Every structure is written in structure tokens, then in C-alpha cells.
Amino acid sequence: MCGIIAIIDDQPVAEWIYQSMIQLQHRGQDAAGIFTYDPKTGKHFLHKNRGLVNQVLTPQTLPLSEASWGIGHVRYQTVGDGSIEDTQPMVMGNDPTIALGYNGNIVNYLPLRRELESKGCQFQSNCDAEVILHILSSHLSKGRCSFEDIQCAVKEVYRRVSGAYSVVATLTGIGMIAFRDPAGIRPLLYGTQKGSKAVGFASETYALIFCDFRNLQNIRPGEVMFVDKDFTPYRKQLINQSPSYCSFEFNYFAKPNTVIEHHEVYEIRSNLGKTLAQKVKASGFDIDVVVPVPNTARPAAISLARELDIPCEDGFVKQEYIGRTFIMPTQGLREKAISRKLGPVYSVFKDKNVLIIDDSIVRGTVSKKVTFLAKRAGAKKVYFASTFPPIRHPCLYGIDFANQDQLLAFGRTNEEIAKEIGVDGLIYNDIQEFVDVIGIKGLCLACVNGKYPTNTCGSEELQKMRQKDIQTVERTAISGV
Numbered sequence: 001m002c003g004i005i006a007i008i009d010d011q012p013v014a015e016w017i018y019q020s021m022i023q024l025q026h027r028g029q030d031a032a033g034i035f036t037y038d039p040k041t042g043k044h045f046l047h048k049n050r051g052l053v054n055q056v057l058t059p060q061t062l063p064l065s066e067a068s069w070g071i072g073h074v075r076y077q078t079v080g081d082g083s084i085e086d087t088q089p090m091v092m093g094n095d096p097t098i099a100l101g102y103n104g105n106i107v108n109y110l111p112l113r114r115e116l117e118s119k120g121c122q123f124q125s126n127c128d129a130e131v132i133l134h135i136l137s138s139h140l141s142k143g144r145c146s147f148e149d150i151q152c153a154v155k156e157v158y159r160r161v162s163g164a165y166s167v168v169a170t171l172t173g174i175g176m177i178a179f180r181d182p183a184g185i186r187p188l189l190y191g192t193q194k195g196s197k198a199v200g201f202a203s204e205t206y207a208l209i210f211c212d213f214r215n216l217q218n219i220r221p222g223e224v225m226f227v228d229k230d231f232t233p234y235r236k237q238l239i240n241q242s243p244s245y246c247s248f249e250f251n252y253f254a255k256p257n258t259v260i261e262h263h264e265v266y267e268i269r270s271n272l273g274k275t276l277a278q279k280v281k282a283s284g285f286d287i288d289v290v291v292p293v294p295n296t297a298r299p300a301a302i303s304l305a306r307e308l309d310i311p312c313e314d315g316f317v318k319q320e321y322i323g324r325t326f327i328m329p330t331q332g333l334r335e336k337a338i339s340r341k342l343g344p345v346y347s348v349f350k351d352k353n354v355l356i357i358d359d360s361i362v363r364g365t366v367s368k369k370v371t372f373l374a375k376r377a378g379a380k381k382v383y384f385a386s387t388f389p390p391i392r393h394p395c396l397y398g399i400d401f402a403n404q405d406q407l408l409a410f411g412r413t414n415e416e417i418a419k420e421i422g423v424d425g426l427i428y429n430d431i432q433e434f435v436d437v438i439g440i441k442g443l444c445l446a447c448v449n450g451k452y453p454t455n456t457c458g459s460e461e462l463q464k465m466r467q468k469d470i471q472t473v474e475r476t477a478i479s480g481v
């Protein structure tokens, strides 16, 4: 998973891009990068590196400039071993130079890469975004960059690339393009500013609202948008397919104040708590206190506790500056981080029957740890509830639960999962309840029902490669390089 922001304006944009990247930091913490372009001088600038936005972009590395077009990217690594070449924006060509930022995961990356290499394409990285860049770049060149040419290039991407991809790209001297895969798995929207020429694109609403963009609209699944150098916008629906929006964006990934497909994420999470409350009532569990795992599960825990008329307490203190642990690229790093990240408040747990609420159980790292902490703090009984249904299938689209055998719910009944975590009772929202709460037709639910919305050719090979990359990252982290 990643976050992207892009702005085309006639005023300097670097500062706005930087600030919006900070707003998107929760979507990726492995690396950050910015590309800017000044159409008056033709100069462009690229800086990217591993690390958080404010570590990578400093007054030394991001000089204030007059550049009025730009792309920013925060990366959560799912393909590649994390080297700087694998970070984004990725840049190719001279006339025009194409700088691209993308969010998603390409399922047929390896076969497609081999095919492109056999036709002479030279790859600079192990990042899957590069296959899209090669396809675009082979179709777009000086004198061949009209909106018709752009449509042909994007159609070619649709024809050859399967997976999830929301893309923004700057074509220097020409304009900016944005498109979303035919199923629209990852979000992408755009907005305009009152009284200015600027057009902005981003993964989440707040990154645009924060920069005063209004009139926000989705780039639709299968749609391409082009804003030319005179700020004239063009849009075209290239493929009409039913959408499959990632349901985990609502449940976990997006910020609570983000609006996806006209639904506010906070409100959805709060409603997911209400449905869990009905199941807790039916279970007959005797509960003294509800405790969320901070922070994603808080809206659900508050509404669940309100429905049941039970206190909701902040029983876990989170060490804020460690970062999101799930996003850590390897299980070893995740376990280390989580053990340093949460601490129990003893008075909340001592001699109580506790219901812990979390948004999901993936590998079980967090659920096992918080259960252990609650018991160590003196809880009599510990129950656990997850707003997301049991995850039994890998995500092929950029959320890092790639291998089935890593998933705690794979091959286990709810009773067996409860036993593994060490809780006295376990409740999940089931798939239909979850879908009813979100209230949107066209959700991807592949990780819970195994129905993948795209061709899955190449996925096994990709998962094997990911395993290898994880070992490299782990070795690098252990040796402290």
C-alpha cells in the first residue's frame, strides 16, 4: 500500500506536496519521494530515499523552488527489497520525461517484466511500477502525447497489466495524467481550487482538502484523466467494469476522516462496532469494560460500548513514534515493534472481564500480545472482537498479507483461533454484516472470501519473490545496514 499526491498549478507546489505527503504518511513508511517540474525553465528535480517524509525531505534535500508541477509518494513496500531504486516517483525518458507514482500491486509483474525485457526494455529497479512506466513510455513520445495518444497508452496498460493500480504521472512540458485500474481497487481522486488553476490528485480526501482543494471527485475505475499544460482537463472512461473497491481501506487503511465513495470512514468503523455489539449481546459474555487496540479500533469500541452501556476505556498506551507495526515489512520486525509499542494501564484491567476490540486479526501478532498484556495486568477474563471478518486468503493487491500460511485464520475454526490467541471468547463481524454496514456495491473481499476481482496469473511466483525480499530486508535490518 502506498500514498500519492500530485498537483499541477502555475504557482510553486513543493511545500504543498510535502505537507500532503505528511497527511498520507499512514499509508506507507518505508520510503518517500518527490518529483517537481518547472515548465518555465524546463528544470526538474527528484529526491527519494528510504524513511519517513520528514526524514527524507529536509530543507537541505528539498530546496524551495518555483516548480509548479509535482508528485509525492509514500511507500509501503510489497514488491522489491527496499533499495532506493525501488522507491518512487520513478522517472524515465527525456522527451517527455515521465515521472510516475502509483499505489497498488501488479499480479502479473514477473511474466510481464520478462516479456518486456525480451523486447529490449532495460529495467532499473525491482519495483512493479516500472512495468507501467515502460508501457507508457513506449507509447508516449514527443509529438505523440495528445489525449488520444494517452488513451491508447493507458488502454495498453489495461490490456497487459492485471492487479491494482492507481497511477499519477507527469509528462514534462505536456501535462499530468491519472488513471485507475478497471476494478478501481485502490482509491484515487482529484479536486480543484477556487480562484486558481490548480488541479490536485491524491489517494485520500484529506490530503487534498488540507491544500484547499474542493469539489473532490473520484477518478472512476477504468477511467483516465489528463490535465494539459494550459490546465484544460480531459476525462475518458476506457473500460466499463463493475468496481471492486478494497474493503480493508474502510476497515483499517484509510484515515478516519477520509471519505471513500461518499462514505466517511469514521462513521463506517463506528457502525461496524454497533453490529459487533449485537453479536456480543447474543453471546451472553459478561463484560465489565471495553478496550480498543489503539487507534484504528477506537470508533468501533466507542459505539459498541455505547450500545451495550458498558464503559469504554483506553487500556493500552501506545508509544506513538514507533510507527504502524503491520506496515513493518517483515514478521520479525513487526514482533519487535509491537512489543515496544503497547503498554497496559493496570487499573483498567485489574480484576475485570475485558472485551478487546481490534479492526482485524491477520497474523495474530497484535491480538496475542494484547491478550497477554491484559492478563498480565490482572484481567479475569479476556474476550476479543474483530470488526473485519476472518482473513483466510492472501491479498494480491498491495496489503501485506501475502502468504496464506501466515494467516492465523487460515485452516482454523473460530474456536481454534480463540485458543491460539489465548482468549475466553472471540467474535467477528461476518462477511454479510460487514458488507451491509459499508453499504457500497462492488467491494473487493478476496481476503475473506477468496474471490479475486482480477486475473491471478503470476500470483504464486510473485508471492515466492516476496518471501525472498522479506528475507533480504530482515537480514539488512538485523545487520543494521
Ligand code: 5GP
Residues within 6 Å of the ligand: 252, 253, 293, 296, 324, 325, 326, 327, 328, 358, 359, 360, 361, 362, 363, 364, 365, 366, 367, 399, 400
Ligand atoms: P496481526 O497482528 O494479526 O498480524 O494484524 C492485525 C493488526 O494489525 C491489527 O491490530 C490492525 O490494527 C493492524 N493492521 C491490520 N492491517 C494493517 C495494515 O495494513 N497496516 C498496518 N499498519 N496495520 C494493520
Ligand code: SF4
Residues within 6 Å of the ligand: 185, 245, 246, 247, 248, 249, 394, 395, 396, 397, 398, 399, 444, 445, 446, 447, 448
Ligand atoms: Fe483489500 Fe482484501 Fe481485496 Fe486486498 S484482498 S484489496 S485487502 S479487500
